[in-house]
Amino acid sequence: MPPDPARDSVDLRFDGWITGIGTTSGTRLVLGHWLRTPFGPFSDVMLEQADGHRMLLAPSRQVADFIAGTYAFDEVRVVPVGVRIAGARWTVAAGAVLDLTFTVGRRGALGTLLHLAAPVTSRPAFAALTDPVARLLMGVRTRGSAGNGRYEWYGARDLHRLTEATATFEGRDLGGLAPVTPPVRFGFGSTPRMPCQVRVTTTVRSPS
Numbered sequence: 001m002p003p004d005p006a007r008d009s010v011d012l013r014f015d016g017w018i019t020g021i022g023t024t025s026g027t028r029l030v031l032g033h034w035l036r037t038p039f040g041p042f043s044d045v046m047l048e049q050a051d052g053h054r055m056l057l058a059p060s061r062q063v064a065d066f067i068a069g070t071y072a073f074d075e076v077r078v079v080p081v082g083v084r085i086a087g088a089r090w091t092v093a094a095g096a097v098l099d100l101t102f103t104v105g106r107r108g109a110l111g112t113l114l115h116l117a118a119p120v121t122s123r124p125a126f127a128a129l130t131d132p133v134a135r136l137l138m139g140v141r142t143r144g145s146a147g148n149g150r151y152e153w154y155g156a157r158d159l160h161r162l163t164e165a166t167a168t169f170e171g172r173d174l175g176g177l178a179p180v181t182p183p184v185r186f187g188f189g190s191t192p193r194m195p196c197q198v199r200v201t202t203t204v205r206s207p208s
Helices: 061-068 109-116 124-138
Strands: 009-023 028-036 042-048 054-058 075-078 081-086 089-094 098-107 143-145 151-169 196-207
Touching (some): 009 098, 009 151, 042 061, 042 098, 098 109, 124 143, 124 151
Antiparallel strands (some): 009 196, 081 089, 151 196
C-alpha cells in the first residue's frame, strides 16, 4: 500500500501575530510574535536587506533550526528577541542587532470580517480555499510548500494596518515606514504590500 502523506505526518500549529514592515532604506522586516507553539511562546524576526541578504533573528537554537528548516535565509543569528506591547505601540529588541517600534492602527473592513469569522478562517481548509483570492487581491499566499517536505497554511483571523514605524539595524537607521516591496523571499509567499499586522493561526504539516 502506498504511503499516506497525511497519515505519515504531524500538524504543528502556531498562534500569534505576523507583522510585515517596509522601510525607506529598502530593508523589509517580518516579526512573528507567537503565543502558542510546539516550542512555547517566542518571537522572531526575518529581515531582507535592500541587496537581497536574508537574515533570521531567533531566540534559541531549537527555534532557529525549525524556522531555518522551513524558510530560506542567507544568515541565521541566535539572539534574545523581546517584545513589549503598550496599547497600540509595540517595541521589539533583538539583542544588539535590531531595535524596532511600530504603532498598530484600527481594524479596517477586511480585518473586521476576518475577526468575526475567525473560527472558520483559522482552519487550513479555509486557507486552501481562499488562496487564489488572496493572491489576486493582496498578492499573498495562504498555503504552499515549505522546506524539508513541509507544507503550510496561513489562517488569518484579524488584520490591522500600521500607522508608523522606526527601526535601527546594527545602529543604522532604516528610515521611515514604507510598503513591503519588493516582496520578501523567505518562503513561498510574502506579507501584504501594505505594512500591516495579521493575527494568524499557522499550520505546518511536517513529515513525522
